Amino acid sequence: MTVPFPPTEPPPSEWALGHLRPTEGEDLVAAGADLAPGTLLSAYRAGLFPMGLGDHGTRPIGWWSPEPRGVLLPGDFRERRSLTKSRARFEVRVDTAFSDVMRRCADPEREGRWITDEVVTAYTEMHRLGWAHSIETWRDGELVGGLYGIAIGGLFAGESMFHSVRDASKVALAALVDIVGADGDERRIIDVQWSTEHLERLGVVEWPRRRYLEALGEALTAPDLDFG
Template sequence: MPIPPPPTNWDFALDQVAPGEDLIGVGADLDVSTLYAAYSLGVFPMGIGDHGGPPIGWWSPDPRGVLRLQDLRVPRSLRKSMAHFEVRVDTAFDDVVAACADPGREGRWITPEVASAYSALHDAGWAHSVETWQEGHLVGGLYGVAIGGLFAGESMFHTARDASKAALVALRDLLAADGDPRRLIDVQWRTDHLATLGVSEVSRDDYLRGLPDVLSAPLPRPWA
């Protein structure tokens, strides 16, 4: 069981943030204690400079994109594709982050500073990867932060068709294994693509109202 880090010195209170305002602050640091506190309060970091460069912005979207485990849509074609992948968990965390940070990707935002911060969070037991492999090669995956019943997804990638979607299905199955209904996948923002997979939107107020119950669930067995 990972040990919660010491309290952070930074204040992530959202009571002064206007409805519909996603960016709630700028600055702070990316220490393990800061990241743990932020996710526990419904906040996550992403740089507001070019391609995620500094300064670090802190975000709590309104509305918020969420994926309830029972809502994930797995079409027949994806189920067939999944038979061609080997799924692994936490065997190549830094490689998954590096692939998500590929400078050739459109909309890239993961800087070396961010990658290093999440590597430290992984070492502390709070950040995890779900990976898809073919013939010994990493071909897709995702990474995010797991606290209690929350999995806050950060990014995903694929170099083989359906490889990232297969990782998402594997994540859902991992979270749903013990049947705890409190678990939730946070995807930050709903996109048209994510909507086809079952992602929906909730207001920030509703997200924050339900977050304590989500966090009160135990970590899934592989991460506990």
């Protein structure tokens, strides 16, 4: 599939997610709505992302704005020598196996899985429109790691990653950092939603929600990221 650049703007959403305001101390902002492209774009532009409230991510759809928020600035990425060496052992591709990456991230054997068939369908449509992207790591012609997310202006909102070979997802993240930081525009940010100890070792920091929303406003004014 050829991904359009710049992305195609879909019809606006019938849901006013952009007007919602988070409650102090709460990550969950709202429940309901749909996963239409216009709804998803409105949500990400307002600092929200979807994750189902039912078993394994099923409906109803929850709309989340974490407090605090996990953020990676390209210049803060910590690439150790071992990761630099690992890069040479993988082939990195962009947007060649988007649905496959999503399916691997949605593996029912994974603990805490939340990516449903509905989510795969919705984000595959976002990919078709040019808003969703995958960074993939391959070895000997086999997909062994990757990540996917939504790109709007200078924002890359990471959704999930997977690996079946050691360091494969880290190499995908390093490649994403290269793309986001390519032009040195300091407005660009990578949103990882909730931070973890693993991500913190790679340079992810936690920001108060207010700071994230302010930085998001700046990121959205930056030129679209080029995944070509």
